[in-house]
Amino acid sequence: MADAPKSAAPATKAPPAWRQRRYLFWLIPLLLLPLPFYLGQYKQYVVNLILVYVPVGVGFNIVVGNLGLLAFSNVAFFGIGAYTSGVLALKLGWPWWATILPAGLMGGLVGCIAGVPALRGVRLFYLAIMTLAFGELLRWVYIRWVPVTGGSFGMSVPKASINVFGWPLPTEGDKFYAFLFLAVLMVVLTDRLLRSRFGRAFMAIKGNEQAAAAMGIPTDRYILLAFAWGGFVVGVGGSMYAALVGHVTPIAFDLAELILEFAVVMVGGLGSLVGSVLGAAIITAAPEFFREWPGFQEMLFGVLIVLVILFLPRGVASLLARVHPIFIDRYYRD
Amino acid sequence: MAALLELTDVTVRFGGLVAVDGVSLTVSAGEICAVIGPNGAGKTTLFNAVSGNVAINGGRILFQGEEIHGLTPHQISTKGVRRTFQNGGLFPHLTALENVLVGLHARVDSDILGLLLGTSAAKRAESAATARARELLDLMDIGHVADHLASDLSGGQQRILEIVRALATEPPLLLLDEPAVGLAPHMRSQLVAIIRRLASERGIGILLIEHAIELVMSVADRVIVLNYGKKVADAPPAQVRADKAVLEAYLGHA
Amino acid sequence: MLAVLPQLIVSGIATGMLYALIALSVTVGYRATTVVNFGHGDLVMAGAYATFVFVGSGLPFAPALILALASLFLFGVLTQRVFMQPIINGPHLSLAMMALAIGYAVRGGARLEWGSEVVILGRPYDQGAFMVGSVVLTMDDLVISGFVVALLLTLAIVFHITPIGRLIQAVFQSQRGAALVGLNVHAFHGMMWGAGAALGAAGGVLLGLLVPLSPDLGVYTLIRGFAAMTLGGFGSPFGAVVGGIVLGMMEKLLGFYVSTVFIDITAYLVTILVLLIRPSGLFGQRATVRI
Numbered sequence: 009m010a011d012a013p014k015s016a017a018p019a020t021k022a023p024p025a026w027r028q029r030r031y032l033f034w035l036i037p038l039l040l041l042p043l044p045f046y047l048g049q050y051k052q053y054v055v056n057l058i059l060v061y062v063p064v065g066v067g068f069n070i071v072v073g074n075l076g077l078l079a080f081s082n083v084a085f086f087g088i089g090a091y092t093s094g095v096l097a098l099k100l101g102w103p104w105w106a107t108i109l110p111a112g113l114m115g116g117l118v119g120c121i122a123g124v125p126a127l128r129g130v131r132l133f134y135l136a137i138m139t140l141a142f143g144e145l146l147r148w149v150y151i152r153w154v155p156v157t158g159g160s161f162g163m164s165v166p167k168a169s170i171n172v173f174g175w176p177l178p179t180e181g182d183k184f185y186a187f188l189f190l191a192v193l194m195v196v197l198t199d200r201l202l203r204s205r206f207g208r209a210f211m212a213i214k215g216n217e218q219a220a221a222a223m224g225i226p227t228d229r230y231i232l233l234a235f236a237w238g239g240f241v242v243g244v245g246g247s248m249y250a251a252l253v254g255h256v257t258p259i260a261f262d263l264a265e266l267i268l269e270f271a272v273v274m275v276g277g278l279g280s281l282v283g284s285v286l287g288a289a290i291i292t293a294a295p296e297f298f299r300e301w302p303g304f305q306e307m308l309f310g311v312l313i314v315l316v317i318l319f320l321p322r323g324v325a326s327l328l329a330r331v332h333p334i335f336i337d338r339y340y341r342d
Numbered sequence: 343m344a345a346l347l348e349l350t351d352v353t354v355r356f357g358g359l360v361a362v363d364g365v366s367l368t369v370s371a372g373e374i375c376a377v378i379g380p381n382g383a384g385k386t387t388l389f390n391a392v393s394g395n396v397a398i399n400g401g402r403i404l405f406q407g408e409e410i411h412g413l414t415p416h417q418i419s420t421k422g423v424r425r426t427f428q429n430g431g432l433f434p435h436l437t438a439l440e441n442v443l444v445g446l447h448a449r450v451d452s453d454i455l456g457l458l459l460g461t462s463a464a465k466r467a468e469s470a471a472t473a474r475a476r477e478l479l480d481l482m483d484i485g486h487v488a489d490h491l492a493s494d495l496s497g498g499q500q501r502i503l504e505i506v507r508a509l510a511t512e513p514p515l516l517l518l519d520e521p522a523v524g525l526a527p528h529m530r531s532q533l534v535a536i537i538r539r540l541a542s543e544r545g546i547g548i549l550l551i552e553h554a555i556e557l558v559m560s561v562a563d564r565v566i567v568l569n570y571g572k573k574v575a576d577a578p579p580a581q582v583r584a585d586k587a588v589l590e591a592y593l594g595h596a
Numbered sequence: 597m598l599a600v601l602p603q604l605i606v607s608g609i610a611t612g613m614l615y616a617l618i619a620l621s622v623t624v625g626y627r628a629t630t631v632v633n634f635g636h637g638d639l640v641m642a643g644a645y646a647t648f649v650f651v652g653s654g655l656p657f658a659p660a661l662i663l664a665l666a667s668l669f670l671f672g673v674l675t676q677r678v679f680m681q682p683i684i685n686g687p688h689l690s691l692a693m694m695a696l697a698i699g700y701a702v703r704g705g706a707r708l709e710w711g712s713e714v715v716i717l718g719r720p721y722d723q724g725a726f727m728v729g730s731v732v733l734t735m736d737d738l739v740i741s742g743f744v745v746a747l748l749l750t751l752a753i754v755f756h757i758t759p760i761g762r763l764i765q766a767v768f769q770s771q772r773g774a775a776l777v778g779l780n781v782h783a784f785h786g787m788m789w790g791a792g793a794a795l796g797a798a799g800g801v802l803l804g805l806l807v808p809l810s811p812d813l814g815v816y817t818l819i820r821g822f823a824a825m826t827l828g829g830f831g832s833p834f835g836a837v838v839g840g841i842v843l844g845m846m847e848k849l850l851g852f853y854v855s856t857v858f859i860d861i862t863a864y865l866v867t868i869l870v871l872l873i874r875p876s877g878l879f880g881q882r883a884t885v886r887i
Contacts, residue, residue, distance in 0.1 A: 078688055128875075138868055142864070206457065216427075219433065221414070303811070310699070312697075313700075
């Protein structure tokens with residue numbers, strides 16, 4: 009008879025009871041539906057911005073949280089998504105809704121490119137520096153490829169193009185419904201992927217790459233898949249960003265943006281899907297409140313990340329998980 | 343009967359060092375073959391060569407009559423050569439059940455599109471795999487810790503879990519790298535029983551590295567002794583015990 | 597075309613010296629703690645602002661510079677001991693983010709204080725130029741190169757001759773060995789992190805001679821420092837210096853002979869290509885893992 013486990017930490021168990029109640033999560037978007045009737049344009053804009061950062065955080069989390077690779081290329085996926093939508097809408101006259109999928113696909117493609125060094129065995133700080141350089145190179149392209157991107161001044165997304173099957177989205181409230189749909193869709197799809205053998209493969213690679221390969225997992229292919237899916241989801245976020253803000257400029261995709269996105273996944277909880285959504289809500293709203301004092305939000309983020317790493321290394325999601333087991337993310341672990 | 347695994351003159355060099363030097367050996371189905379030798383004799387390197395983690399510089403490795411050297415670790419694993427790791431190759435942040443599910447990876451017939459769309463076929467494949475994984479854990483008496491993190495299990499449970507995981511796809515050949523290290527005596531005898539059962543009941547060929555001489559002598563059908571990368575003996579346990587070269591190389595120190 | 601070659605090389609070396617200093621400053625902290633300080637650029641920036649503050653308080657340039665470097669040294673030691681050391685065995689992502697976040701907070705502080713004004717550090721010498729043959733040597737080039745060379749020589753002497761330097765060398769070789777001979781490894785980590793910060797700050801001051809100060813001064817310089825480290829071989833102090841100088845020259849040469857775009861993107865391309873093709877750089881160790 010095998011002996012008893014060393015400890016029986018409740019958080020490590022996934023009691024079947026709550027697993028049956030996953031449908032309760034659908035209440036969250038349902039409860040949000042009436043929001044536009046209560047919020048003014050500006051507050052609704054902030055809420056929409058949060059919805060933009062939901063896929064951005066969720067996609068980022070796949071690579072850094074679930075796959076566990078130190079890649080700094082997320083802003084590149086975000087930017088390419090926004091630029092793809094912008095260029096298609098402005099230069100080719102496509103309606104916004106038709107640009108969402110191409111934006112995601114471009115994000116996925118750039119994700120694959122950013123994942124290549126990882127296949128060559130580049131890891132840790134080397135991978136971080138390399139992906140950082142890659143992201144900056146891409147941003148340089150936005151600045152210099154003026155005929156397509158509009159250079160430093162960027163480009164405006166035509167207001168008329170922002171529609172869904174011809175149905176215009178003139179107000180923030182209208183955009184909210186489109187964004188809510190996309191954000192929920194990305195979360196649901198990613199959740200399905202993470203709970204399957206694909207997600208398990210990512211986490212196996214994170215835990216022990218050699219052992220994962222010994223279990224018959226083609227690690228190269230799965231690393232690329234994680235980058236590609238992460239890139240796709242973030243690219244969709246980029247497309248939403250283009251529609252929300254209405255103009256796409258290189259400065260929106262600089263290193264400060266990278267730190268903001270890191271803050272989303274770190275504060276929310278590395279590897280946690282629930283955490284990424286929470287992180288988006290907490291981090292995205294914050295800078296909007298501190299617009300008046302430039303510099304203050306940087307200090308705030310800096311201090312916030314330091315505090316989270318020191319005192320809440322598993323992010324806000326770990327607090328929520330203590331409230332009720334339904335919030336325990338199955339794949340939210342170190 | 344043809345050998346399951348057949349190594350012919352396998353040589354592995356690291357720079358100037360010859361870690362494995364012209365080793366030939368065979369393992370048949372249902373046979374338990376132990377590799378022993380002093381530290382640095384090349385045992386783990388030999389294992390790594392078979393599992394594809396180390397490239398060989400000479401010789402050839404056949405599995406079921408097919409060349410497998412030059413394949414990647416996951417390809418070799420998919421062909422049916424599964425291994426455990428010396429320092430524990432479990433995924434500590436996954437539960438015991440999930441560890442076995444990763445072991446079953448290649449057997450889960452869910453394609454990515456089906457999963458994203460949430461088709462019932464994909465869901466069925468996933469839940470069938472989960473059921474199978476629980477069954478496998480139960481078979482080895484560790485079903486009650488299925489939902490615990492691997493890192494929370496006791497040493498013995500971790501060893502057994504690693505074997506369950508390796509066996510999940512019912513491979514014909516199993517490589518065990520020091521499975522008994524750090525185990526309490528009663529766990530060792532349990533392990534011996536499990537290894538025997540796998541060989542006799544399921545006909546799995548087992549190649550194992552072990553330092554615990556008593557365990558080797560009690561479980562192995564054949565013992566292969568390595569010294570400085572060379573094979574110095576290959577015989578049944580009793581015969582190896584009496585071999586002079588072995589005594590000098592290894593048992594003399596023990 | 598070839599007539600300008602000596603000029604390009606000379607100004608490339610001068611720029612490269614700056615990169616070399618930044619690269620070396622990151623390398624010092626990295627070699628001691630095995631953590632890359634992703635927030636280092638902001639310490640570079642802080643060095644320039646600190647000097648500006650001390651000069652503004654009425655001090656002459658030299659003492660102001662020394663005080664600024666000492667402050668950054670202390671800041672480096674403190675942040676390493678208080679924030680980095682407690683998580684030193686944690687995941688790499690936390691370490692990278694911790695360093696980045698500290699730098700970010702510093703940058704925010706600088707922006708809060710000086711973000712809306714143009715801050716000029718000013719040169720403590722007359723701007724001028726000499727002709728040596730057909731090559732124009734500016735005072736800026738001379739001062740920067742001279743300062744960096746003097747600093748490197750001093751460091752080389754300290755490192756190779758003094759007992760402290762030998763101890764540092766020993767720890768670079770083997771941390772466990774150092775602990776065995778009774779060295780306080782934690783204190784050592786802090787000191788080296790501080791030394792890296794001070795060296796980076798010196799780079800920031802040199803940079804501040806050339807351009808107006810801004811809170812974002814250090815960030816993009818750091819990327820060039822990383823490129824120099826990668827080129828020279830990650831973790832090699834000698835490689836960092838050589839990599840910096842070579843990078844500086846490459847920017848100028850490619851920028852002139854091939855296309856001006858290379859002034860901007862040489863650093864990025866170098867980082868990516870070196871890590872893909874020859875991860876150990878010129879003088880470093882393997883930078884990739886075998887899977």
